[in-house]
Every structure is written in C-alpha cells, then in structure tokens.
Amino acid sequence: MAQQPAHVETIRAVDGFVKSVADFDHVQTQGVNAWSGWYAKLGTSIALIAAGDTVVYAHAIYRYPETTATLIVFTEKSVIIHSTDDVEAKTPPVVTVVARNSLTNFTLSSSEGLTKGDAHPHTWPGRLELSLTYPALADPIQVSADGWTPEVSDEPSALAKLVKSLGEDLAS
Incomplete structure (x- = not known):
C-alpha cells in the first residue's frame, strides 16, 4: 500500500494542534521536509488508524532534555494515545486506541x-x-x-x- 494524501493530511492536522508545545519541534521535525524518525513512525500508526476520520484535537507533552513524550489524538471516533520515556529509542512507537464513545x-x-x-x-x-x-x-x-x-x-x-x-x- 502506498502512502496516501489522507495519511499526510492526518498528521498535518495533528501538527497544527501540537506545534505550540515547547520544545516539541525538537522531536517532531528533521528539517523542512521531514519528520524525525520517532515522530514519523508514530505518524504512520496514527495515520493508518485515523485516515479519513477528522482530527478534532491533539495534545502533546514533551519534557526536554529528559526526552519523555506523550501524544494524545482525538478524532471523531477514537482516542489515540502514545507515551514514551525516550523519543530517541530505536524501538518503534506503539499506540493505544480506544473508542471515544466508551x-x-x-x-x-x-x-x-x-x-x-x-x-x-x-x-x-x-x-x-x-x-x-x-x-x-x-x-x-x-x-x-x-x-x-x-x-x-x-x-x-x-x-x-x-x-x-x-x-x-x-x-x-
């Protein structure tokens, strides 16, 4: 399956909400045209889950220099949560998904x-x-x-x- 425009649009919507979090751009971007490895992999999971569903809110917490991060994404139907103790870890980020109406x-x-x-x-x-x-x-x-x-x-x-x-x- 090739990456679709809806996948990128989903992560851009998340970016719009979390761009104001202090120091989050440190782990979020890697130059003008690339997301960092951790965030790009996290973005893949979020995009696969939420593509076609509107992102209504996203919340990020990033503690620098400790490199702990939490990202919570609310779509119309789901809540997607990821927390890590080390955004520089080589292990792929894992997300938890729950139905919003639960x-x-x-x-x-x-x-x-x-x-x-x-x-x-x-x-x-x-x-x-x-x-x-x-x-x-x-x-x-x-x-x-x-x-x-x-x-x-x-x-x-x-x-x-x-x-x-x-x-x-x-x-x-």
Whole structure:
C-alpha cells in the first residue's frame, strides 16, 4: 500500500494542534521536509488508524532534555494515545486506541469564572484541566490547555470545543 494524501493530511492536522508545545519541534521535525524518525513512525500508526476520520484535537507533552513524550489524538471516533520515556529509542512507537464513545466520565475545571452582563475577560474560560476515564485504559487521560483562542477572543479553543463533544460522547 502506498502512502496516501489522507495519511499526510492526518498528521498535518495533528501538527497544527501540537506545534505550540515547547520544545516539541525538537522531536517532531528533521528539517523542512521531514519528520524525525520517532515522530514519523508514530505518524504512520496514527495515520493508518485515523485516515479519513477528522482530527478534532491533539495534545502533546514533551519534557526536554529528559526526552519523555506523550501524544494524545482525538478524532471523531477514537482516542489515540502514545507515551514514551525516550523519543530517541530505536524501538518503534506503539499506540493505544480506544473508542471515544466508551468514555465513562470526565472531570473539568477552569481558571476563569463567569461574569454578569456583557463585560467578560477575553481569556475566558481560562485554563481548562480535563481528566478523562476510559475503561480500557489503566489511568485517566490528563489534558491541560487554554480554553480560549488568542487570535480570536470570541472563538472557543479546540479544547473548549472538544469538551462539548465529550459531553455528547457520554450521552451516546
């Protein structure tokens, strides 16, 4: 099977979400036209699983210089998770996949409160902290990111949009 445009589009969508993670480009790219070995192999797994399914959110945690990384990708139907203690390891990255609609519960906290009237801070709802429980996973998924979009203050962030759809996952 040859690599298809849908496979590359899937990883570019993931890139769009994780590009702001500090130092993640250190393990993500290897020049202008290539992803690093670890990320390219991880991308193959994600692309094979998610090609044709819309990536709605991705979250990355990278600790440099320790070289530990976690990547969580939410598509319309699946949650794809990868964690490693060493992004420079020679072993191929392995992903875990769970159905989004298998979500059993989640907790949410935000750093900004509602205000009365029309005046509200442009940073509302502030920092969002999510903990998601899926029965097939030993530990809950932890996600922490801004719930607002700096470029367009009236537009909810991708994470804020994901929160709404997670509520729908619980109802399904």
